[in-house]
Amino acid sequence: MNSPAFVFIAILTLAAALAAATLRKLLHAALSFAVASVGLAAFFFLLGGEFVGLVQIFVYIGAVAVLIVFTILLTRRDVEKDRGFNWSGVAIAIAVFGGLIWAIVKTQSLSVSAPEMPALTIKHIGEVLMTGYVWPLLCLGLLLTAALIGALILVMEDKR
């Protein structure tokens, strides 16, 4: 695994995520979130899961970011900036980060480097999806249909 590439992508993703969490203007935050998603997809490519990386770009940027941006459009009243920032949230986030880092460093079995692995082909993913994971796939289809119908009903205006 390529070390300079990893460092670069890590810095890019964390910077974009920080921008998404702290920027004042809503649209800039949403677009930084899209950039963070690209960084995360690059991580997935680096770690050998190309299919997941492509699905990440497709879903997070093509669907979730567009949804967020549409909702920003539909729920503004000419006041785009976010008023107020809760500083206790920052304290809690830093505390959680400290706890997680302590747990990661303390566990000795995690300091391994990446073993050699044959590349995971999409054909293999397809075969596993259709044989071993077919029940989760069908449940996912049902869940997505339910989410679609639910979202439509929530936003539908009553017919007078």
Add this chain to the structure above:
Amino acid sequence: MTITLQIVLAVAAALFCIGLLAALSRRHAIFILIGIEMMLAAANLNFIAFWRFRPEPHQPTGVMVAIFSIAIAAAEAAVGLALVIAVYRHYRTTNVDQFDQLKG
């Protein structure tokens, strides 16, 4: 410097905490949703990291869970944003401090 599992997990933890920051310290409903999406993405990174760094044999379990997690995150984002729009229509504001009509 070789990349060990600890470093990848640390990056995922940082991303998770930034998402937590966005979800806890903002007052606009859409910011909170962005934070939740980031937390889900960080958990995905964790799954893929553990899948990549485990010893032989390699089954694509981590990849499968990550794919399903991304799909569920998309569904949850859709429903969450529909909720935000519906609530906005009622309250005319997206400041979550003002959604307090069920308060005792």
Add this chain to the structure above:
Amino acid sequence: MSESIDQIFVRLKQWLLLPVANGPDWLVQIASSLINIFTLLAVFLTLFALMSVLERKILGRIQNRYGPNRVGPFGLLQPVADGIKMLIKEDIVPVRADKIVHFLAPVLIAATAILTLGIIPYGRGMTPFTIDGGILFFFAVGSTTELAVFMAGWGSNNKFSMLGAMRAIAQMISYELPLIITVLPVVMIVGSLNPDTMVAAQSGYVFGVVPRWFVFTPWGAAAFILFFVSGLVESNRTPFDVPEGESEIVAGHMTEYSGFKYATFFMAEYIGMFAITGLGATLFLGGWHAPVRALEFIPSYIWFFAKLGALLFVYIWLRGTLPRTRVDQIMNFAWKFMLPMAFTCIVAAAVWHYAGRGLRGWLWSFVVIAIVYTALSIFLDTRRRFAPRTYRFAE
């Protein structure tokens, strides 16, 4: 002899890589990628320039007039004049526009359009970048265009731009579904997402005469027509150019862009068109294969660009012939007709495969498509029954 002309570009690239052939692995990779990128940019930007003048000439001929014919022989140097004009125009940015978003929108649109060109096989062994999930990459990057269109509309701080951007995104999202689902039968039959494998699966001839292209099967023909129409909509071309309808909302999301940024939007639209038609040629028309065995001596890239040119000619022809459709008509068409037909294509492809891929399979899948098509046409008949027309004259 014909094989060496066919592989001339591959040999040229290998010759160019000779100085670094003994270097480290990453250097060879970077050099190879750079050569690929520059060739791709050179070819497609020239094609863009050529197409912009050819389109105006063909439209002119359809409308019974000459197109541009003053600059250069037959007007073919018109893109040079257009380019100079675009470059020296003043770049006007609205005062209250969001500067960063306004600047980045054309950059992002052009970047995603050019990225999608990278996985299409242009000839035998001439795919710029071979990715295992090439088709998924194409659609993932293509779906990023919607975000860029929204950025353009929002960043201009203009009601017309916003309206145009929302219309454009609604149209693009609606037609992404039929676009992707019509590709699914091809993926299913070939068994891979790699465009090279898809072209290889269409080699050979039935009875030695008819090529095994997917467009000559019933599900392939239906899927190709649906893919073609969805490609028209994705590129915002007439008859679906509501987002840039000049008589309605000025220029939609591109209203506040002048000079070079407008040229970038223009270029991104055309390159998106090249990418979609290139993908259509790869998936359905057999990529770089020749249609008859006797003509196989003609190089593969010539065949690919001939098919690309034919599809682009049909795009221009449709632009000159059909009027613009209404926004609600476009949406109805996508969700009520194209989506069910796209699903039918998947079923028909499965029927074709399991009834043996010969004549029996052909007939059964044709029956499936015909039944669904007639059922849809009967149920979706939305013509209003008008009362007989009465006339009122002044007394």
